[in-house]
Amino acid sequence: MTSPASVARTGALTALAGALLAGSLAAGPAAGHPPASLGTATPGSARTILPGLDAAAPTPSPAALAAQLAGPLQDPGLAGPAAYVVDALTGKVLLDIRGRTPATPASTLKTAVATAALATFPDARLRTTVVYSPPTGAAATAPGGTLWLVGAGDPTLTAAARPDGYPTPARLADLVHQVRAAGITSVSRVIGDGSLFTGPDRAPGWRDNYVTDGDVAPVSALELDAGRAAPGATGARAADPAAAATAVFGGALRMAGIAVGSVGTGPAQPSAHQVAAVDSPPVRVLVRKMLSESDNDLAESLGRLVARHRGLPASFAGAVRAVTGTLAELGLPTAGASLYDVSGLSTSDLIEPATLIAVLRAAVLPVRPALRDLLTGLPVAGFSGTLGDRFTSGDTAAGAGEVRAKTGTLRNVSSLAGQVVDADGRLLLFAFLSPAEEVSGTKAALDRIATALARCGCRAPAAGAPAPAR
Structure with missing residues (x-):
């Protein structure tokens, strides 16, 4: 027989999922909005935080929650993980095992660059352009000039004729069509311009x-299919993404009769004039794709674009300063963070688990509704993104559909940070960071x-009452 608690929990999850899918948790842009405190929410604002969740649901007892997680946390394959669990509504810390000790986050760090991008320009689109300079003294579209393909930091630009899946990316074919429509029939040179980004194309610790x-591809403002050999291909990325994209563009022009x-x-020459342009999906959509697929190229591109917005160099160092600066302006803690990239690929990155939780909580609270796309982008256990093939065994299947979390795996860390509604209907935020090498057993242990x-129904027992059985 289904218990009242499980019915209430299912209702909360259904309402939450419906709100996320309907977009009601992704209200308008917050660019230019002054920083605001992200302190404790009042119980009356619970419906504003996440529709369907009951503010009166019991908060877990820290002691009961610690007892519930003690066995799984002691799995020897995890090598003594850091663990930090917080009640989303009140901010109360329920479990703290080295939560304020900087640790290597791996790709859970992408929640930080996602937050910075959503707080800065959630509805912006990345515009890849083609500009043309005719021969000296000739008409604007006279043959024999120079054509530049100018990157805007959109690694999702694709050579696919009919891209599959969502979101639909900008297409190289549309640029070629526009060049033809402009009346350009021949060019002496085709040049790729990836100069929007500066500095090294690989970070320390990569x-x-x-x-x-x-x-990942070497970071470039001009990429085609994220530096892959063809749309949907796997394996090695191009050593020079800008050169690879330009070669494909040149070939496509020839195929079109140019x-x-x-x-x-x-x-590109400053005097060259635009003859073609294509736009990426909105940044908020790119953020969801980045989080779901753990897309390193998108993470590094978005970090550099935030840096440019703040007047900083579009480099690894500039992106780190821009992301941490944005988090600080949002009132989120950044003390102890020592970062070398914003994708989490660097084995030298360090950040407190408590900071990751603060980032997630900023997306839950109503102060910055544009940040809600961080929640919609989190993979769903057993169903989507990097969690699509996890939570399938007998001892983890109960988490399928219940856990939404960002994964992180490197040689020296396996991590998971996200949210879950517990058995009593309480929304909890968690970060688990293990200093163990990535293997399937490590992921299963997390x-x-x-x-x-x-599964935690970890409310404190009433005075004199026995603890509930689990």
Whole structure:
């Protein structure tokens, strides 16, 4: 027989899922909105925080919650993880195991750059352009000039004729069509311009095999299909994404009947005029894609674009300063953070688990509604993104559909940070960071902790009453 608590919990989850899918948790942009405190919410604002959740649901007892998680946390495969659990409504800390000790976050760090981008320009689109300079003294579209493909930091630009899936990316084919429509029939040179970003294209702490294994492309403002050999391809990324994108563009122009001379890379001439442009999906949609798929190229691009918005260099160092600066302006703690990138790929990155939780809580509270896209982008256990193939075994299946979390895996860390509604209907935020090497057993051990948290009916027993059985 279904218990009243489980019925209430299912209703809360259904309402939450409906609100997320309907977009009611993603209200208008917050760019330019003054920083505001993200302190404790009042119980009366619970419906504003997340519709369907009961503010009167009992808050877990820290002692009972610690007892519930003690076994899973002691799994030897996790090598003694950090663990931090907070009640989303009140901010009360329910479990703190080295929660304020900086640790390597891996891709859970992407929640930080997601927050910075959503707080800065949630509805902006990244515009890739083509500009043309005709031969000296010739008409604007006279043949024989130079055509530049100018990157805007959109690694989702695709060579696919009919892209599958969501969101629909900007297409190289549309740029080619517009060039033809402008009346350009031949060019002496086609040049790719990725100069919007500056500095090194790999960060300290990036392993040499990241590019060859296909984890990330060298960072460039001009990429096609994230530096992959073809749309949907896997494996190694291009060593020079701008050059690779320009070569494909040149070939597409030829296929369209436009004569092309040499192909290379370099900055566009300021006097060149625009003849074509395509826009990415809105940044809020790119953020959801980045979080769901753990897209490193998008993370680094968004970080650099936030840096440019703040007048900082569009480099690794500039992106780190921009992201941490934005978090600080939002009232979120950044003390102890020592970062070398914003994707979390660097094995040298350090951040407090408590900071990750503060970032998640900022998206839950009503102060900054534009941040809600952080929640909609989190993978759903057993269903989507990087959690789609997890929470499938007998001891974790109860977490499927219940846990929404950002994953993180590197050679020296396996992590999980996200949210769950517990068995009493209380929304909890958690971060579990293990200093263990990534293996399937490590991921399963983290999933067991999150599942135990989802199953927790950890209210304090009434005076004189026995503790509830689990």
